[in-house]
Amino acid sequence: MRAMILAAGLGTRLKPFTDHHPKALALVNGKSLLQRNVEYLMSYGISEIIVNVHHFADQIVNTIHHNNGWGATITISDETDEVLETGGGLLRAAHYFENEERWLVMNADILTDLNLQKMIEADKAYAQKAEGDLVATLAVTDRNSSRNLIFNQSGTLCGWKNNTTGEEKWALPLRDPNTAVPKAFSGIQIVHAAFLQEVQLRGKFSLIDAYLQLAQHYAIHYYDHSDGILLDVGKPESLTKAATIFK
Numbered sequence: 455m456r457a458m459i460l461a462a463g464l465g466t467r468l469k470p471f472t473d474h475h476p477k478a479l480a481l482v483n484g485k486s487l488l489q490r491n492v493e494y495l496m497s498y499g500i501s502e503i504i505v506n507v508h509h510f511a512d513q514i515v516n517t518i519h520h521n522n523g524w525g526a527t528i529t530i531s532d533e534t535d536e537v538l539e540t541g542g543g544l545l546r547a548a549h550y551f552e553n554e555e556r557w558l559v560m561n562a563d564i565l566t567d568l569n570l571q572k573m574i575e576a577d578k579a580y581a582q583k584a585e586g587d588l589v590a591t592l593a594v595t596d597r598n599s600s601r602n603l604i605f606n607q608s609g610t611l612c613g614w615k616n617n618t619t620g621e622e623k624w625a626l627p628l629r630d631p632n633t634a635v636p637k638a639f640s641g642i643q644i645v646h647a648a649f650l651q652e653v654q655l656r657g658k659f660s661l662i663d664a665y666l667q668l669a670q671h672y673a674i675h676y677y678d679h680s681d682g683i684l685l686d687v688g689k690p691e692s693l694t695k696a697a698t699i700f701k
Contacts, residue, residue, distance in 0.1 A: 455499075455554070455557055455558060456500070456502045456503070456504070456550065456554055456557045456558075457495050457500045457502070457504075457560070458503070458504045458531075458544065458547055458551075458559045458560075459478075459491055459492070459495075459503060459504075459560060459561075459562050460506055460540055460543055460559065460561050460562055461476065461477075461478035461488060461505050461506060461507060461514060461562035462506040462508035462509065462511075462533045462537050462538070463508075463509065463537070463562075464477075464537065465480075465563070465688070467689050468480060468563075468687075468688060468689060468693075474510075475513060476511070476513055476514050477509075477563055477687075477688075478514055478562040478563070479513060479514065480687065480693055481693075482565070482687070482697050482700055483697050487562055487563055488517070488518075488562055489521070489524050490565060490700065491562060492523065492525075492528070493524060494566075495526070495560075496526055500570075501526045501527060502526070502527050503527070503528050504528070504529040504531050504547050504550045505518070505528055505529070505530060505562075506530075506538075506543045506546065506547060507532060507533060508533040508534055508536075509537070511534045514530075515530055518530070529550060531543065531546055531547040533546060537658070538657070538659075539658050539660050540559075540561075540660050540661040541659040541660050541662075541663065541664045542655075542657055542658045542659050544559060544645070544649075545650070545653070548650050551650070554647065555646065556581075556644055556646045556647070557644070557645055558570070558643070558644055559643050559644075559645055559661070560642040560643075561641035561642070563641075563686060563687045563688050564640065564641045564642060564684065564686060564687070565683075565685045565696055565699075566640065566642070566679075566683055567682045567683040568640070568679045568682055569679070569682070572677075573591065573593060573677045573679070574644065576591065577591040577644045577675075577677070580675045587648070587672050587673045588672070589646055589648050589649050589652070589665070589668050589673065589674050590649060590665060590674050590675075591644045591674075591677050592611070592639060592640075592643045592676050592677065593641075593676075593677050594638060594639055594676045594678055595637070595638050595680040595684055596637065597684070599638035599639075600616065600618045601616050601617060601638075602615050602617060602637060602638060603636070603639050603662075604634050604635070604636055604637075605634075605635040605636075605637060605675075606626070606628060606633060606635065607633050607635065609635070609675050609676055610669070610673055610674065610675060611625060611626075611665060611666070611669040611674035612624065612625055612626040612628055612669065613625060613628075614666060623663075623666050624666075625665075625667070625669035626669060637676055639662070640679070640684050641686070643661070649664070649668065652668055652671075652672065683699060685699065
């Protein structure tokens with residue numbers, strides 16, 4: 455299995471560090487977020503990785519080259535002309551997954567102990583039940599979040615809600631709102647080849663918007679890892695917290 459690490463974001467929440475550096479190179483106990491996630495993927499046998507770059511792209515490229523990819527084979531997806539968000543970034547890198555049935559995509563600023571092997575096994579089981587209609591399996595938890603993905607009782611993606619503004623987006627209607635299963639997205643997903651074949655969005659767009667579009671006709675399931683560790687290292691204080699957890 456190949457993987458993509460999304461590292462092109464501006465990282466505005468991590469200022470002042472990101473005034474001069476990309477967030478993927480923020481350090482936790484001497485290791486950058488990027489290095490930690492490359493090593494995390496490699497611990498599950500995933501050594502072919504593509505990394506998209508935009509904000510201080512040269513720093514990421516130079517760091518990867520200087521460290522020989524930390525043992526992984528790393529390809530760069532160049533977005534220096536325009537940051538494309540998560541969905542557009544994946545489309546820009548589509549050539550890398552041309553011969554792949556499924557692959558993993560994760561945010562560079564996520565640190566976790568999620569068992570990828572168990573998630574991959576769950577994804578394969580979902581795919582078998584969906585008989586070819588599975589587009590993605592999304593890692594989620596039950597943590598408090600300003601935004602939730604909404605699934606039905608069968609675990610199928612139906613919508614999205616901003617808990618702060620009340621904004622909602624729906625792919626499938628829920629007959630009974632009481633059956634809604636809200637989950638917080640972890641920024642980790644297994645994406646299937648059908649995504650690239652069927653997604654209609656182009657240019658700059660988020661993966662969430664693409665999933666909501668595709669969920670009208672295809673299956674998108676979740677994998678819950680609420681029993682584990684997940685840390686969004688998006689703010690300076692979260693770097694401090696990460697240093698107490700990830701040695």
